[in-house]
Amino acid sequence: MKNIRSYIFPKTVEEAVDALALSSSARIVAGGTTMVFSKDARVETLVDITRLDLSYIKEEDGFIKIGPTTTVADLLRSPIAAKFGGGILAEASKRVAGSHIRELATIGGDLAITLPWCDLQPAFLALDAELVIYDGEEKNISLADYYNDRELMKRSGWLIKEIRILSDQKGIGVFEKVSRTKIDYSTLDIAVYLEKEGGVIRSPRIAAGCAVPMPRRIGEAEKILDGQVPGPELFEKAAKTAKNSLRTVTNLRGTAAYRSHLIEIVTRRCLEKAWAALNGQEA
Amino acid sequence: MEISCIVNGEKKQFKIEPDETLLNILRREGYLGVKRGCEEGNCGVCTVLMNGRPVNSCVVFGAKADGAEIITVEGLGTPENLNTLQEAFLDEGAVQCGFCTPGFLLSATALLKENPEPSREEVIEALDSNYCRCTGYVKPINAVLAAARKMRGEE
Numbered sequence: 084m085k086n087i088r089s090y091i092f093p094k095t096v097e098e099a100v101d102a103l104a105l106s107s108s109a110r111i112v113a114g115g116t117t118m119v120f121s122k123d124a125r126v127e128t129l130v131d132i133t134r135l136d137l138s139y140i141k142e143e144d145g146f147i148k149i150g151p152t153t154t155v156a157d158l159l160r161s162p163i164a165a166k167f168g169g170g171i172l173a174e175a176s177k178r179v180a181g182s183h184i185r186e187l188a189t190i191g192g193d194l195a196i197t198l199p200w201c202d203l204q205p206a207f208l209a210l211d212a213e214l215v216i217y218d219g220e221e222k223n224i225s226l227a228d229y230y231n232d233r234e235l236m237k238r239s240g241w242l243i244k245e246i247r248i249l250s251d252q253k254g255i256g257v258f259e260k261v262s263r264t265k266i267d268y269s270t271l272d273i274a275v276y277l278e279k280e281g282g283v284i285r286s287p288r289i290a291a292g293c294a295v296p297m298p299r300r301i302g303e304a305e306k307i308l309d310g311q312v313p314g315p316e317l318f319e320k321a322a323k324t325a326k327n328s329l330r331t332v333t334n335l336r337g338t339a340a341y342r343s344h345l346i347e348i349v350t351r352r353c354l355e356k357a358w359a360a361l362n363g364q365e366a
Numbered sequence: 367m368e369i370s371c372i373v374n375g376e377k378k379q380f381k382i383e384p385d386e387t388l389l390n391i392l393r394r395e396g397y398l399g400v401k402r403g404c405e406e407g408n409c410g411v412c413t414v415l416m417n418g419r420p421v422n423s424c425v426v427f428g429a430k431a432d433g434a435e436i437i438t439v440e441g442l443g444t445p446e447n448l449n450t451l452q453e454a455f456l457d458e459g460a461v462q463c464g465f466c467t468p469g470f471l472l473s474a475t476a477l478l479k480e481n482p483e484p485s486r487e488e489v490i491e492a493l494d495s496n497y498c499r500c501t502g503y504v505k506p507i508n509a510v511l512a513a514a515r516k517m518r519g520e521e
Contacts, residue, residue: 087385090367090429115427116407119387129384131429156419181495183473184407186419187426266494 085122090129096137096217096244102130104218104240111242113152114187117198132242133189140164142250149246151191155179155203158190167248168210168276169360171256175206175274178260191243194226197297199336204230204298205274206258207246208290215245223247230297254278254286255360257353261345263336269293270337271345275353277308279361284308289321289350294331294342303328304350313358322351369432373397374441380428388414388423388431392438399439399468403497410496413469414438420476422495439468442475451475454513455506462500469496474510482518486511 090112093099103109108127112118118129137150140161147163155176158164164172179185179193179202193203194214204226212226218241224232226246235241256276262269272292278285287308292298304325311317331342370379373392382391389412392400400423403411407425414423415437416430443449448456451474461467470493477484477492484492489510490503498506515521 085385087383090384090427092429092432112427115430116425119425119427120406129427129429131427133430180407181410182492183410183413183420183422183495184425186416186421 086124086127087129088127090131092131092134094134096132096135096242097219099130099132099135099242100218100240102128103242107239109239113189113192114154116184116188117192117196137191137244145250147248147250149190149248151195151243151246152189153191154186155188155190155193156182156185159185167250168252169255169257169357171206171209171258171274171276172203175203175258175260175272178202178258178262178269178272181266190246194229194246195243197230199268199293199334201292201298202260202269202272205272205290205292206256207248208292208298208300209256209258209274209276209288210248210252211276211288212246212248214243215247216241217244218242227300230299252276252278252286255357257357257360259349259353261349268336271342271349272298273346273349273353275350275357277354277357277361279358282312283310284313284358285310287321289325289353291325291329291346294337294346295329296332299329301325301328301350308354313354318351318354318358321354322347325350367429369429371431371433372435374437382428384429386428388416388426388428388436391428391431392423392436397438397440401465401468403465408497409466410469410473411466413472413496415472415476418476418479420473420492420495437472437475439471442471450516451478451510451513454509454516458505458509458512460501460505460509466496466498466500470498470506474506474513477510478514478517482514484510484514 110126112129112131133152137152139150159176193201216222258274260269261271271294274290276288287305289301289304304321307321326347331339333339401411403409405424407422412423443452489507
């Protein structure tokens with residue numbers, strides 16, 4: 084049974100963080116599409132952060148800055164998402180749930196928690212996004228490090244104040260989601276980002292989500308690609324390494340073995356697509 | 367707690383529980399065109415427009431409606447005076463049991479306001495959050511396209 088006693092709209096980020104720090108029974112609500120199903124009897128206060136002017140997408144000071152309460156639908160509609168990195172943010176946004184949930188679900192909410200419907204995570208990892216965390220003081224942490232920071236994830240009294248992506252990234256990103264139906268939870272999410280310099284690959288990034296215990300970059304496979312002249316064998320090798328580097332999970336949307344198999348195929352396909360796009364072709 | 371919002375153009379004040387969903391509140395207040403279906407944000411029969419955007423009211427905390435503008439199917443045409451979209455649903459045979467119809471109408475209302483000339487694909491995209499177990503979707507899609515043509519004065 085739920086025990087919610089109050090639902091508040093703090094007027095400032097400061098007030099929100101204070102309310103969260105004050106009591107271990109307080110929780111953040113942004114879109115609310117996950118929290119609304121919470122049966123956690125410890126939760127007594129809901130702190131809604133959607134009225135703090137934290138909904139925006141802008142290019143400023145060398146960053147693409149995204150406010151945490153920006154909805155997935157707003158990201159999908161934004162010209163920046165459609166253009167930046169070959170449109171990977173729009174591609175990923177389009178695959179988050181259905182159109183109605185996208186009007187509610189927020190970017191910050193999608194990135195903050197690791198649940199099987201958080202499809203944006205690999206795309207933001209592939210763009211090397213960082214989070215501005217606020218707990219009274221601002222602290223920047225890369226998204227990749229965030230998923231390893233269990234201390235922070237467990238602690239209360241903080242929020243994601245902004246999501247930042249370096250805007251000077253000239254490469255192409257590709258996102259693919261495998262799911263049983265278009266709007267089902269994911270069986271596997273893969274995102275890839277490549278830059279091209281001379282004839283070789285630069286700054287390769289590969290990230291996986293939903294099939295794995297925690298979303299993560301696949302550094303083992305990235306190393307194989309960096310500075311190399313691409314070709315079918317190289318992509319094959321990187322894809323196999325990606326598969327072998329990740330521990331996958333079994334649930335009703337797929338067995339661990341099936342997911343491992345998928346990682347290889349989908350990673351290779353994303354790499355081929357990204358490289359083809361960098362060369363002005365379709366894969 | 368108390369919220370005030372505008373429902374179908376009328377100013378309203380509701381006393382609500384802090385963890386109540388918008389679906390619960392609207393049905394309790396008599397807006398029975400907002401159907402209770404899966405209550406998991408999947409089926410779309412509880413669709414309403416909140417500040418112009420289609421949302422599943424079953425996954426919206428009611429507190430979020432404070433200060434918002436809500437439109438339910440009761441805010442479209444009336445039984446005596448259906449609007450163009452509702453007429454099109456009847457003309458195209460897009461209504462069978464009717465349980466999903468309010469949700470479809472509201473999703474389509476949001477789409478046509480934003481995009482008066484949608485392609486078939488855009489209609490499918492806009493209706494992706496509404497389940498219908500009777501019609502097989504072809505007729506609701508046709509109905510939205512027919513309504514769009516009519517609203518543009520092409521028929």
